[in-house]
Amino acid sequence: MKKKIAVYKVSFFIILLVALVTALYLGAYDFNHSVFEIVRTYFKTQTHTADSFVLIELRIPRILMAILTGAALSICGTSLQGLFKNPLASPDLIGITSGAVLFAALTIVFGSSVMHLLPPFLRYILLSIMAFIGALLTMWFVYKMATSNGKTHILILLLSGVAITALTGAVTGFLTYISTEEELRNITFWSLGSLAGSNWWKVCLVFIVVALGSIRLLTKGKILNALMLGEKEAAHLGFDIEKTKREIIIIASLMVGCVVAFNGTIGFVGLVVPYILRFVFNSNYNILLPLSMILGAVVLLIADTISRTIVIPAELPIGILTAIMGAPVFISILINYKRKLK
Amino acid sequence: MIQIHDLNFKVKDRFLLQNINVEINKGELIAIVGPNGAGKSTFLSCLANEIVYTTKHFSFKDKDVKSYKKNEIPLHRAKFSQHQSNEINLKNEEIVLMGRYPYFKTEADLSDLEIVEKWMTKTETSHLTDREYEQLSGGEKQRLHLARVFAQLENNIENKLLLLDEPLNNLDVAHQFKTLHLIKNFTQNNNTALVVLHDLNIASQFADRLILMNQSCIEMFDEPKNVLTQERISRVYKYPCIITPHPENQQPIILFG
């Protein structure tokens, strides 16, 4: 079993590296030199050429953002599924992605005067914090509605998600309709996502949040396993259940909020990646948590690379690609679910 | 080993446990019996710290029970609950391995895996490793969780406490007695077990002492031969019965009707 896990870990890493190197070379812009040479020349001369600008200021941050976003959404999805004890609990389905989007949009529209005074990095931090608050409020609401006595009512969980997504979709749509604020982008950005605006500041911020959050979430494997026995039983094994639940809720809200504030809604990743892994590894969270990060990074990197190369010079919104990859998997989840109910 | 003085538990305005006083010694196998609704499971829940009760005094191994740390107490005390999850998407060995979670941080030791194997053998669940948990019968699931609970208490600490809430439900006769022997073995190593049982005869055969509960109070706490009298049992269970000594060991046998 240990060997099996190691094999999967290594293969995913290799795929990630291959995808990364490939992504460096693919895009609307054709390099005149090899990637390696470009980087070396840049370090030597300390000035940008068009080649190095595209590679170092545009492509590499975007690739890193895709990796971090994919990893973050996957590990959050996995953790939420453990928390709610249901494989359908993912950030987009239960509505916290929408909550984050709503607050990010509100911040841009109503906080524009403040935002313009701040330097970029602080602006991004403010946006992330507001998105975090949005995600957290939604998360709290959904949790309170859908759980009682440690049991999750999956129907209420999903319906709360539907309700919130509908509400935030309407408000965000309205904001984009009335707002002249250029920063607000358009509704397509928020509902289908885009990594095109990635830069080093954003990547650094997202990295910090995702690294710290993941480190914490990776330790929750045993607790999430134990939760499958029931909350009381898990407590008998020495775990502080209430503290763990709070931690997962806050960390997931923080990570999802940050990632969504910069890239818009990217759906399906948090649902589909853990689901695929469950086929091989059951719901053993000790294994699912780390593997979902790597697989999520791979999936989103591939999706983003396709999105920016398939209709050059334009780009397909990345949400379309994750939906194409995710919808069939979602359908198979439902078919499986129905089979179990019989 | 356990001293409880005046424990009460109520929900809204109804008392589910009133004025509970017990003193339990090391190495005892104590059966908790009584009619439905008497408070047996509730009492066990209090002992396991699952619910919030009020009490004047509750010491566990001469220390106030609240002074034990959350991650310390699983090494001293384990509970087998009456209702187990129906669906656990893990391999069966992994479920039993959860009993060892208090003992390792990320990766299980070889010793942990050996303990898991040992207890799966003792509960006769080793052959289930390739089956899906959901497809196991009620009895098989039960034995799996028993293995887990026993594995949890496998350590060098003296005087441990095992709480079991109706561990024999769903088990066939052979497995019932095998389980009881496992529990008896446990207590003979100077550990204590409190077992909620429905079957008075089994309780009479195996327990060192009986707690007879009735309507949220302890009716009597003594050896089986003292507790199990015709008058008392008929009154508490509200049904006539006859008590007769066991042909081989003279322990009381209860025949209802």
Next chain:
Amino acid sequence: MKKILTVLTLALVVASCNKKENTNAITDGPLTETTVIKTDRIISLNGAITETLAALNEAENIVGKDVTSTFPENLMATDLGHVRSITAESILALQPSVVIGTSKDINPNLNDQLKKANISLIMIDQEYSVEGTKNLITSIATKLKKDNYQPLLDNISTKIATVKPFDKKPKILFIYARGAGNLMVAGTGTPLHSMIELAGAENAAAALTDFKPLTPEALLTTNPDVILMFEKGLQSIGGIDGLLKIEGISTTNAGKNKKVVTMDGQFLSGFGPRLGDAVVELHNKIK
């Protein structure tokens, strides 16, 4: 975990070296900041801007255009798509010497990225009026140091001066259509409103602001004499027959008289150098 750490180290190292001022470039040259705008490779992100550049004899230097740049028709430039979804990479791939666009339409992220690459940017505040169009032409011409722009401005003024006012102002309703399910009317604040007024007519939908969905009630209350549409728009709903099938149209004066005027979209509402010609044509078609 390890992956994250190695990536971070790489990221930090690269980022820390990035504090220097960037510079502008063509292929291997360093990206240097320049005050002189070279016009040998122009990217235009707006139809009116493209038309202006062509009128200033810069058509052959346009290497990239947006989807609205439909005139001149034979422009040999890469179509970069909608201005809102253009990426920095596709722009840089064309190695532009200058990018010209409208400040309202450009994506702020893209703007930042291009600024960082020290690409010469000219952002025009486009106003949908005669003055606004003249300013647009003047700004572009002066920034690119072209002197031959006055005739363009005169042409507009002259053409508009030939438009004689109507004795009775007809009521024009502009309908934007993308298939029969997607119908909007143009209220005040839209380029169509300005065009209708310049042509000497009255906007039937003047009670509304901006683009609003078309409703049968609005058709009844406004009762336009003429319906104005883009050519492509009318095509998308099945021509005049399709238009008449829409609820409420046949009850209007325009519907009863089958008075439907179509013009090319960019020509009608682009507010570029052909503004004068567009106003004249619209006026004549309405008569």
